[in-house]
Amino acid sequence: MKTALVHSEEWARFDYGPEHPLRMERLGLTWRLMEAYGLTSLAEAKVLAPAPADETALGRFHTKEYLEVLKEASQGGPTARAGFHGLGAGDNPVFPGLWEAAQLAAGGSLLAAQLVASGEVARAFHFAGGLHHAMPERASGFCYVNDAVLAILHLRERGLRVAYVDIDAHHGDGVQFAFFADPAVLTISTHERGERLFPGTGFVEEQGIGAGTGYAVNLPLEAFTDEEVYLHAFEAVVPPLLQAFQPDVVVAQLGIDSHRTDPLTHLALNVQAFTRAVERVVALAPRLVALGGGGYDLQNVARAWTAAWAVMNGIRLPDELPAGFADVARRFRFTARTLSDEPAPLPEPSRSTARDYAERQVELIQKTIFPVHKL
Secondary structure, three states: OOEEEEOOHHHHHOOOOOOOOOOOHHHHHHHHHHHHOOOOOOOOEEEEOOOOOOHHHHOOOOOHHHHHHHHHHHHHOOOOOOHHHOOOOOOOOOOOOHHHHHHHHHHHHHHHHHHHHHOOOOEEEEOOOOOOOOEOOEOEOOEOOOHHHHHHHHHHHOOOOEEEEEOOOOOOHHHHHHOOOOOOEEEEEEEEOOOOOOOOOOOOOOOOOHHHOOOEEEEEEOOOOEHHHHHHHHHHHHHHHHHHHOOOEEEEEOOOOOEOOOOOOOOEEOHHHHHHHHHHHHHHOOOEEEEOOOOOOHHHHHHHHHHHHHHHOOOOOOOEOOHHHHHHHHHOOOOOOEOOOOOOOOOHHHHHHHHHHHHHHHHHHHHHOHHHHOO
């Protein structure tokens, strides 16, 4: 099984600002943990640095005006049009090199899609990607260009049938928007319910339109959904739909902001549950383009994405973090000493509420979406 890891040291050049929760350090930290485990020098795995995507490639999804605004903002700070396109103080700040960062994010995911579409590798992982909120004409939720959409469009151009599985704590709204009417792309998103968390969408009732009805699937979850509740709901929805849809390629967005210690969200998964979900997606994917996504506790990001890359290569890692990573762990104030998490049982009232809510959502999906797929 040939695989590819897409990574660029160029990410160290970019910074959303000292108060922003999305830290570029998480990418270098993930790389260093992978390196310490020996996962960056595997015999059957390529390690490739992406070239920046050009404006033509970005224009497959994003409007010309929006791309012009990104370039202007990157070169000289905010423009008169910036706010209209979602740029400014808050989630989507203007920072030096913004345009180049957007190009690099898109270039990495397009490279992963190209490698998989050509048959050069069966699985590719671009962990700096997964910026699933960006819309054609605006930035949203820390995302300036939607690299996941661009990767899917590339795969579709090659005649491939694509399923998109998003396990980020936030709804994959930009990807759903792009393919809401397309029955050749199945989008599945598991996430914290929209009444509680940005972007405020992702309800079961959002099922697609026209020929695409039944091909947008949303599994919203209550706050404090833990590993047991999550995996039960995941198994009830994701594998049956993937098996019925029979994709040629799965594009997976592997956000780890669903972790119980993430500072921006309210789910309660551990690294083990995240890894189990990745294992299931990998097993069900004839070919796989994997992307990163959210994750705002740095030690969770490094551990989860390292575990995911190991799964993609069929490797079982020692649970104790490597001795060669100890200095880095101290520098970044890791409290975790292992890849997995210690048990942290939730109070039963919280678990019961989360379980009851998840069961209702699964039942609604099975009642309204499963029949479209003859399930």
